[in-house]
Amino acid sequence: MKEWFRRQPKHFTPASRENGQQIPDNMWVKCPSCGELNYVKQLNDNLKVCKCGYHMRLSAHEWLCLLDNDSFVEEDAVLGPTDPLGFVSPKDNYSQKLAEKQNETGMLDAIVSGYGAITGLPLQITVAEFDFIGGSMGSVFGEKVARAAERAAERRTPLLTINTSGGARMQEGVLALMQMAKVSVALTRLAAAGQPHISLMVDPCYGGVTASYASVADVIIAEPGANIGFAGRRVIEQAIRQKLPAHFQTAEFMLEHGMIDMVVPRSELRATLARLLRLYSGSCSDDVGSLGNNSMMVNA
Amino acid sequence: MTTTVLTPWDKVQLARHPHRPHTLDYVRGFCEDFVELHGDRRFGDDAAITGGIARFDGRTVMIVGHQKGRDARENVKRNFGMPRPEGYRKALRFFQHAEKFGFPVLCFIDTPAADPGTQSEERGQGRAIAENLLVMAGLKVPIIATVIGEGGSGGALAIGVGDRLLMLEHSVYSVAAPEASAAILWRDAAKAPDAARAMKITAQHLLALQVIDTIILEPEGGAHTDTPAMIAAVGDALRAQLDVVSRLDIATLLSQRYAKYRAIGRFQEHQSEILSHLNGGSPTSVLLPFS
Numbered sequence: 018m019k020e021w022f023r024r025q026p027k028h029f030t031p032a033s034r035e036n037g038q039q040i041p042d043n044m045w046v047k048c049p050s051c052g053e054l055n056y057v058k059q060l061n062d063n064l065k066v067c068k069c070g071y072h073m074r075l076s077a078h079e080w081l082c083l084l085d086n087d088s089f090v091e092e093d094a095v096l097g098p099t100d101p102l103g104f105v106s107p108k109d110n111y112s113q114k115l116a117e118k119q120n121e122t123g124m125l126d127a128i129v130s131g132y133g134a135i136t137g138l139p140l141q142i143t144v145a146e147f148d149f150i151g152g153s154m155g156s157v158f159g160e161k162v163a164r165a166a167e168r169a170a171e172r173r174t175p176l177l178t179i180n181t182s183g184g185a186r187m188q189e190g191v192l193a194l195m196q197m198a199k200v201s202v203a204l205t206r207l208a209a210a211g212q213p214h215i216s217l218m219v220d221p222c223y224g225g226v227t228a229s230y231a232s233v234a235d236v237i238i239a240e241p242g243a244n245i246g247f248a249g250r251r252v253i254e255q256a257i258r259q260k261l262p263a264h265f266q267t268a269e270f271m272l273e274h275g276m277i278d279m280v281v282p283r284s285e286l287r288a289t290l291a292r293l294l295r296l297y298s299g300s301c302s303d304d305v306g307s308l309g310n311n312s313m314m315v316n317a
Numbered sequence: 318m319t320t321t322v323l324t325p326w327d328k329v330q331l332a333r334h335p336h337r338p339h340t341l342d343y344v345r346g347f348c349e350d351f352v353e354l355h356g357d358r359r360f361g362d363d364a365a366i367t368g369g370i371a372r373f374d375g376r377t378v379m380i381v382g383h384q385k386g387r388d389a390r391e392n393v394k395r396n397f398g399m400p401r402p403e404g405y406r407k408a409l410r411f412f413q414h415a416e417k418f419g420f421p422v423l424c425f426i427d428t429p430a431a432d433p434g435t436q437s438e439e440r441g442q443g444r445a446i447a448e449n450l451l452v453m454a455g456l457k458v459p460i461i462a463t464v465i466g467e468g469g470s471g472g473a474l475a476i477g478v479g480d481r482l483l484m485l486e487h488s489v490y491s492v493a494a495p496e497a498s499a500a501i502l503w504r505d506a507a508k509a510p511d512a513a514r515a516m517k518i519t520a521q522h523l524l525a526l527q528v529i530d531t532i533i534l535e536p537e538g539g540a541h542t543d544t545p546a547m548i549a550a551v552g553d554a555l556r557a558q559l560d561v562v563s564r565l566d567i568a569t570l571l572s573q574r575y576a577k578y579r580a581i582g583r584f585q586e587h588q589s590e591i592l593s594h595l596n597g598g599s600p601t602s603v604l605l606p607f608s
Contacts, residue, residue, distance in 0.1 A: 061603050064605050096586060097586075160584055190518065194471070194474060194490075198453075198478045228442070247442040276443075276444055287607040
């Protein structure tokens with residue numbers, strides 16, 4: 018009976034930006050996977066997962082909704098990129114491109130970081146923004162993740178990184194490449210503090226982010242169907258001169274090949290993270306005493 | 318004697334020159350002894366990575382390097398110096414072996430890229446590189462890395478997180494190969510010379526960017542024109558660096574390594590006003606009901 022009263026527009030206007038634009042409720046979004054129309058309000062209620070199961074991309078600020086209400090405190094918001102190579106080329110003016118993206122996204126670079134909580138358990142968090150030059154990792158990205166790791170170590174809290182990226186910020190050249198090493202050294206400090214790094218890899222995640230911190234976390238989670246890999250699909254296809262199967266470089270492929278811990282649907286993500294945080298908070302690796310007491314109790 | 322000014326693209330050609338000395342040429346040239354080791358103990362033996370224990374300057378060191386082929390057949394065997402995950406895992410094994418025995422590690426970088434094949438993805442190329450970065454970051458022995466040819470992005474860095482970074486005068490080190498960069502940025506791989514220039518990939522650029530520590534001069538015309546002299550020069554440079562880093566106690570070594578990599582990057586701290594300027598204009602996010 019409800020069907021009769023649902024609007025069936027002849028045309029639809031797909032959201033020009035699926036991730037985060039204030040869209041009037043009476044609009045529909047076309048699923049990039051199945052082509053079906055999703056009523057925007059229902060789609061949002063479903064965490065932007067289509068009826069077919071396709072997980073649409075979220076903005077960094079949408080990801081922050083994973084945290085407890087009002088728990089997120091942003092840090093390093095004023096860190097912004099420069100143009101260290103003075104990158105100007107026949108078609109590209111990097112400084113201009115940066116300004117454009119900054120105005121479009123309201124962010125200074127491709128990452129948000131800070132701290133918050135999930136079910137009251139504190140954590141340090143970084144979230145990448147794919148809309149900002151493909152979530153590419155440059156100096157600001159690397160600096161924010163490094164600081165997040167160091168702060169998590171200092172505060173003795175876990176670090177959660179939400180990772181989507183096309184790879185290194187090419188316009189920063191070798192400085193971008195070296196961010197992989199920079200974040201790696203910072204992570205040694207987190208390890209020394211006995212705190213876990215949980216990496217959530219979402220569609221798409223490639224290149225220098227996959228080939229550095231995102232793949233050496235203590236727990237690696239991916240979303241269903243997410244495209245994850247090191248070399249880009251086109252690069253591989255050109256190298257081997259063959260079309261690749263659809264299953265290649267998906268989250269499920271990564272799981273099969275032993276590269277990640279779990280594939281978690283978006284609806285179960287917050288609960289999964291809460292369980293992990295609780296498990297890690299239950300055993301402090303620098304608190305061996307309590308562990309000893311427990312085994313004594315079992316033996317008695 | 319005329320000095321030609323070489324463009325970045327010229328240097329790319331020199332860095333890739335078929336007669337340019339490779340890792341094993343150096344090792345056999347200036348080490349008093351070298352025992353090559355093989356295998357990753359997990360899957361196989363990747364010939365794109367070579368290494369082993371060697372006697373250099375009166376002490377035992379661990380050698381780890383990319384190895385390209387000298388002819389077509391050898392290039393196939395060595396996959397043109399492009400390591401697969403088993404190559405990086407072999408290197409990882411060598412790093413840990415060196416740490417166990419307190420051997421300094423000498424790395425030789427010369428690769429177009431990490432192998433971009435389907436099997437490499439299946440065996441976890443991203444993870445293999447990432448793991449090496451993390452292990453090198455905390456390795457309790459000195460690491461000296463020298464770019465002898467091409468430094469092909471993450472595939473190079475995976476054996477390149479050194480306490481000291483050296484580059485041969487005409488070697489290059491890039492976040493992506495010029496052809497790939499041109500294809501990605503301007504959809505035209507033929508613009509590679511422009512990419513080579515724009516991305517500042519030469520040894521001179523990297524020194525100016527304070528990413529590397531020293532440039533080793535090459536014979537006029539490039540390393541391949543006088544290989545014995547080049548080998549000797551690299552030997553001398555490594556001796557000097559090794560002399561310095563091997564005197565440091567581990568704690569100091571690690572904290573200097575930390576500071577070195579922690580400091581790389583350029584960014585600015587804005588006034589907070591910029592945020593209200595940006596956020597004033599931008600759309601607000603929808604709240605999503607995660608539960």
